[in-house]
Every structure is written in structure tokens, then in C-alpha cells.
Amino acid sequence: MGPLRSVVLAGGGTGGHVYPLLAFADCLRRHDPGVRITCLGTPRGMENDLIPPQGYDLRQIPAYQLPRSVNMNLVRTPGRMWTAARAAGKVIDEVQADVVVGFGGYVSVPAYLAAWRREMPMVIHEVNVPPGVANKLGMKFTKNVAVGFPHQPSQAESLRDATVVGVPLRRTIAALDRYALRDAARAHFGLRPDLPVLFVSGGSSGARSINLAVSGAAKELARNGVQVLHVMGARNEPVPIPTDLPVPYVTLPYLSEMELGYAAADLMLARGGAMTVAEVAAIGLPTIYVPYPHSNQEQRRNALPVVEAGGGLLVDDAELTPAWLERTVIPLIRDPQRLYAMGAAAGAYGRRDGDEALRSFVMQAVAR
Ligand SMILES: CC(=O)N[C@H]1[C@@H](OP(=O)(O)OP(=O)(O)OC[C@H]2O[C@@H](n3ccc(=O)[nH]c3=O)[C@H](O)[C@@H]2O)O[C@H](CO)[C@@H](O)[C@@H]1O
Incomplete structure (x- = not known):
């Protein structure tokens, strides 16, 4: 497999979702200075303060309220989510992404939906010991799930097949x-x-x-x-x-x-x-x-x-x-x-x- 040409990274809201994304972007760039990195965020999250100063391309997609439950029926979800997913898909197509990597937070779900529709590779990274709603939803669409910490035996059937990779930290x-x-x-x-x-x-x-x-x-x-x-x-x-x-x-x-x-x-x-x-x-x-x-x-x-x-x-x-x-x-x-x-x-x-x-x-x- 040759080097990655273009990667879309999705994660936002609080610093807790943005910092692992940034650390991972730095790692990709260290290995391959030519890789195109595009970050997806929403208009209000901390990604707007944190990502542009690091020199990465941040594209905004519309914000929408995450469903509270993972078991929601996607077909009946609010139109706003599909609007956001279409916006994410437009960016993915424009930059001809090889893969979408999501770190959770409400901006990730539209990216997961867009990647799933395109049948393209996607990876989910979860930093929390109990996975968040966005990533739990994403796990319905891919088996490529990486986690920061070993999960606890009592919890999360969804994480049974996850791979423990640790958490990307700033260098x-x-x-x-x-x-x-x-x-x-x-x-x-x-x-x-x-x-x-x-x-x-x-x-x-x-x-x-x-x-x-x-x-x-x-x-x-x-x-x-x-x-x-x-x-x-x-x-x-x-x-x-x-x-x-x-x-x-x-x-x-x-x-x-x-x-x-x-x-x-x-x-x-x-x-x-x-x-x-x-x-x-x-x-x-x-x-x-x-x-x-x-x-x-x-x-x-x-x-x-x-x-x-x-x-x-x-x-x-x-x-x-x-x-x-x-x-x-x-x-x-x-x-x-x-x-x-x-x-x-x-x-x-x-x-x-x-x-x-x-x-x-x-x-x-x-x-x-
Ligand atoms: C209230 C809430 O829902 N908090 C969630 C949020 O936390 P929160 O956004 O507080 O995230 P974390 O504690 O995980 O990370 C904070 C990050 O900000 C950095 N930092 C912090 C303060 C500062 O002055 N400078 C600085 O650089 C830290 O080094 C760290 O990298 O996201 C985390 C990761 O999903 C979740 O585990 C938390 O439960």
C-alpha cells in the first residue's frame, strides 16, 4: 500500500475531541508531508479556535442535535442530519479522500454517514472508556474501531472487536x-x-x-x-x-x-x-x-x-x-x-x- 494521498478527519465540540484529531494529523504529516488533510467541524465548536492555527484546512458543516439514543431509526432522523451528511460528502468528494477518520462528537456522524454511503474506508477512534453516542452510531457502519483504553469487561458489547491503540497525544x-x-x-x-x-x-x-x-x-x-x-x-x-x-x-x-x-x-x-x-x-x-x-x-x-x-x-x-x-x-x-x-x-x-x-x-x- 502506498502513502495516503488525502484524509478527512472529523471531530469537534470540546478540546477532548479536537486534540486527538490534531495529534493524529501531525503524525500523518510527519510520515508524509505531502498528504492532504482536511478537517470537518461545525461552526461553534472549539475546533474553530484550535485547528486553523495549526495550519490544517478546516471545513464547516452544519451543526445539528445528536440523537440521544443509538437505536434511533436512521431513516426517520431529522433532515438536518442528512443535510450535514451531504455537506460532509461534498468535502469528501472534493478532496478525493482515501479514508475518513472520526474522533466522535456531533460532527462525526455526518462524516460516518457520508463515508458509509460511498462505501469507502472509515475508521472510528474513541478516546473515552465508555464510547460516546456519535461513535456508537458510527460503529453500526464499520468494524474499524480503535480505542484509547482497554474497555471494561462489564461494558460495551459494541467494543468487543475494537483494537486498543492508545490515544494520539500532542508530540x-x-x-x-x-x-x-x-x-x-x-x-x-x-x-x-x-x-x-x-x-x-x-x-x-x-x-x-x-x-x-x-x-x-x-x-x-x-x-x-x-x-x-x-x-x-x-x-x-x-x-x-x-x-x-x-x-x-x-x-x-x-x-x-x-x-x-x-x-x-x-x-x-x-x-x-x-x-x-x-x-x-x-x-x-x-x-x-x-x-x-x-x-x-x-x-x-x-x-x-x-x-x-x-x-x-x-x-x-x-x-x-x-x-x-x-x-x-x-x-x-x-x-x-x-x-x-x-x-x-x-x-x-x-x-x-x-x-x-x-x-x-x-x-x-x-x-x-
Ligand atoms: C464535560 C464533558 O463532557 N467533558 C468531556 C470532554 O472533556 P474536555 O474537552 O475537557 O476534554 P479532556 O479532558 O479529554 O481534554 C482536554 C484537552 O484540552 C487540553 N487543555 C486543557 C486545558 C488547557 O488550559 N489547555 C489545554 O490544552 C488538555 O491538554 C487536553 O488535551 O471531552 C472528553 C473527551 O471526549 C470527555 O472525556 C469529557 O467527558
Whole structure:
């Protein structure tokens, strides 16, 4: 099989669907600088902020509401979905795509429908431990299903034949040596090199309950020599942080260079978005997970396996109070041995080669 000439990538909505798409696009381009890469998105998703700056062609197709159930009858689906599928098909035809690769989110379904109608190769990649509705729908049309994590035995008959390839991660993260970059990363944020750092991020949109709990613990953390690097989320109201703290507490609305945050950190406090789990596990960063309590417990199920492997802790959103943080974070972050063991366990669960493994999977699908 020769090199791929043209690939359509579909995925959008939140950062969690866009970042694996971008990491995969980078991998394709690394192998073959001549490959034509076209991304499909909808007018409002984060893909519009994230994809064009990376130099990839982003085409918009009309947005529509995803059905809640996978068992819907496609023939009776809203006309808007077929309008979107026709728009996706037009792009696929125009760029003469060899294959469509979808990463989930509502933009993927029209791409899957269009590829199915053309009887052309398509591949689905699912980052979440429990698959999302868009990808579950797509799985009705192809057996080429790749997943980021081993699925749990109790769940998802749909994933029985899926291949575990890992999650495509940005190279800057996949290749990160966090100990080597630590001092430079701390200097970058104005953090001290000699005191531990808690890195807080609520995922691509931020998390208000995490922001409130950490800001409530700010004084006590600082009094105990814990520095905080806190990404509040660009789509979130920032919460006020006390200004008279004895050690640095750095806040940011959004951090594009996540690898610097990871490198600066001794311990992470995060939601359980699949990309975040994949990234912190790959680089072996001990993490306290506070899964988003809605969306079918998706984030809890993402985080649970790495926690059970010893790579972190899990706390319910409702239990996350300033007092809980103080009594958990302060002793843990001052215990390098425990942090080291957690980081090693996380690293053993994670993997850094998801982009390459997905590319091999796609090449095989095209060759079939
Ligand atoms: C509330 C909700 O439904 N969240 C879903 C969403 O999460 P969300 O969009 O938050 O996604 P993830 O946590 O999976 O990924 C966030 C991504 O954004 C990056 N990042 C984040 C903050 C920042 O300041 N800078 C930055 O670059 C992270 O490095 C990571 O690559 O998609 C995930 C993947 O389908 C799902 O698992 C989550 O359940």
C-alpha cells in the first residue's frame, strides 16, 4: 500500500475531541508531508479556535442535535442530519479522500454517514472508556474501531472487536521528560524551583466546582508551602484568589502549552476527561481526579482504571471541599516517595505512542 494521498478527519465540540484529531494529523504529516488533510467541524465548536492555527484546512458543516439514543431509526432522523451528511460528502468528494477518520462528537456522524454511503474506508477512534453516542452510531457502519483504553469487561458489547491503540497525544506531551523540563517550566510561570507545585485544570472548558474548592484552600496550601498553578478555563468566570499569599499562586484562563504545566507540577488536580487522563498517565504525573458528575459517569469511568492501578486518587465532585483538599494535598505533595510510586503506576497504565498505533491501524483499514 502506498502513502495516503488525502484524509478527512472529523471531530469537534470540546478540546477532548479536537486534540486527538490534531495529534493524529501531525503524525500523518510527519510520515508524509505531502498528504492532504482536511478537517470537518461545525461552526461553534472549539475546533474553530484550535485547528486553523495549526495550519490544517478546516471545513464547516452544519451543526445539528445528536440523537440521544443509538437505536434511533436512521431513516426517520431529522433532515438536518442528512443535510450535514451531504455537506460532509461534498468535502469528501472534493478532496478525493482515501479514508475518513472520526474522533466522535456531533460532527462525526455526518462524516460516518457520508463515508458509509460511498462505501469507502472509515475508521472510528474513541478516546473515552465508555464510547460516546456519535461513535456508537458510527460503529453500526464499520468494524474499524480503535480505542484509547482497554474497555471494561462489564461494558460495551459494541467494543468487543475494537483494537486498543492508545490515544494520539500532542508530540510536545508524548515526548515530555517532565523532570528535565521542570526548572524551566517553573521559571516560565514565575514559580519557585524549591517548593512543590499543584497544577489544577478542569479540562478544556474549566470546572467551576474545582476552581471554587482550590481557591478556598489557597491560604492553607500557601501557608504549607504549596504553590499552585491554576488554569481556570477560558469559558468560566474566574474565581477570586487571595492576593497576600506567602508563596506563588499563578492563575491563567487557558494554557496552550499544557506540557509546561505538566512539567512544572508535582501533583495534578483534574477532571476525568479522556485526553487529560491519557496525557497525565502517559507522562506519569500523579493526579487527583474529580470527575464531572454528569454525562453518564463517563469521566469517572475514564479515571477509575488508572486510579485502581495506583496512579492517582479519585474524589466525587460533591466531596471536593477546601478542607478535603487541604488534608489530602498537603501530606501527599510533601511525600516524594508516595508521589514517585503513583507516577510510576500512572506511567505503566499510560502510553505515548497512540498516534503511531492509530496510523498503523488506519493504513491497515485502507489496505483491506
Ligand atoms: C464535560 C464533558 O463532557 N467533558 C468531556 C470532554 O472533556 P474536555 O474537552 O475537557 O476534554 P479532556 O479532558 O479529554 O481534554 C482536554 C484537552 O484540552 C487540553 N487543555 C486543557 C486545558 C488547557 O488550559 N489547555 C489545554 O490544552 C488538555 O491538554 C487536553 O488535551 O471531552 C472528553 C473527551 O471526549 C470527555 O472525556 C469529557 O467527558
